[in-house]
Amino acid sequence: MIFGIAALVPALFFVVGVIRDRRRLGNAVWLGVTLVFLVLWLVFRASVNGGWSAVIVGYALAAVLLCLGFVLPAALVANGVLMLRREGFGLANLLSLLAGLAIFGVVAAFGFATAHTGPVVDAVIGSLLIVAAYVAFLFVSLLLYSIVYGSIGRRTGFDAIVVLGAGLIGDRVPPLLAARLDRALHLYHREVAAGRTPLLVVSGGQGPDEEVSEAAAMRDYLRRRDVPDELIVLEDRATTTEQNLAYSAELLADRGWTGRAVAVTNNFHVFRAAVLARRLRLRMQIIGAPTAWYFLPSAFLREFAALLTHNPIVHTVTCGLLVGLHLLLTLTP
Known part of the structure; x- marks a missing residue:
């Protein structure tokens, strides 16, 4: 119940933000926070109710993790190779390849952490995962809101x-x-x-x-x-x-x-x-x-990187605070 109620607050900010100005970056963040709380509410409800709902949610989460950890990075690497073949060598055309390799790197780091536990390893790998989760949250939020923005609004009456x-x-x-x-x-x-x-x-x-x-x-x-x-x-x-x-x-x-x-x-x-x-x-x-479909992954990644530069201090401070809190909890006796 608490997650469902908590989701209403960012949802309200999202709706008000869209009504006031659809072009606000904050709209994407509020949309992402709303979806996070809705997912937490769904998982909590399934765990409380048990039965088939818990099984379905469990399999769904496993499928999502499998896609994020293996299917998505493999697809990004394949797209990166295709981009290099069709568009030529260049940093912009390397983005999907680099993103896929980075996700594989995060997965490998997580696997290393589970096999080699300890305060230092937990601190370093945990910090890496926090930064990766923050970037992933922003990317998904901006991607989803980009789709929303492109689907609404006036289509006629232009001078x-x-x-x-x-x-x-x-x-x-x-x-x-x-x-x-x-x-x-x-x-x-x-x-x-x-x-x-x-x-x-x-x-x-x-x-x-x-x-x-x-x-x-x-x-x-x-x-x-x-x-x-x-x-x-x-x-x-x-x-x-x-x-x-x-x-x-x-x-x-x-x-x-x-x-x-x-x-x-x-x-x-x-x-x-x-x-x-x-x-x-x-x-x-x-x-x-x-x-063209093959151009979209690298293009969206490039746009995402450009949007991050609009508020670099905010993102740096937020990541710093999250990592600092993690290190405090991990390394404090």
Whole structure:
């Protein structure tokens, strides 16, 4: 009962947070805390009731642990190898491989601790597991809330559609960026059908290995699909997501635009772009475009790492306090 009641508090904060602003990072944390208490409530109820409910919950927990400890890291390693083969060598493409190996490392450390108990071993391995559990909690919370954020919100009634840039191949639009443009075109045609003529802002500067700016290539892509040139606004300075949003908003403001805007990116990038839009105080919704399945694990891991950098002091202090409490309890006679 106590866990069920405890779950109501973070659930209330979650609902209020979503109503006030769906783009708050805290919403993801409150969602995660709610789910933790609900799981604890379910386990407690099953242990009290006994019978088939306890057996089912026991098998479910065993299956989850098996997936987390072996199936998930194996899948991440396999995905990492696939990423290297299809996308080339690079730190961003190594993330799923490194994450899989890290999980195997945590499992191995836990196995070592069970075979070699002692105050020092318990302190070191326990600290490692606490940090791993904290990171896993944040990742799952942000992943789930990213899905929630991408599933709710307005889908029509936009006066401007901002397309966030991505890398080019020479002067060609690659599939990742094409997905964003196709999603923007879908929104554009839906608004036109409803009697509106939204502006299309294409945002992206020119990288060192690109023959033209991303914005220029995106403009040509839209022109070939019969979007009138006067409805396309070029923003060709931005090199980061934050600049994409800020510079695009400046261009719209310079044109005297005061309507409702939406920014289009890939689905894995939606929530971080929304957090940045909130930080910039922009009244802008973010909508995602589909991404190739094999690209998603590394992409979500990259987004997660970027979101962690938004509050590094908070995460460092929290981990420090948890580990410090563990060491105090473990090493104190």
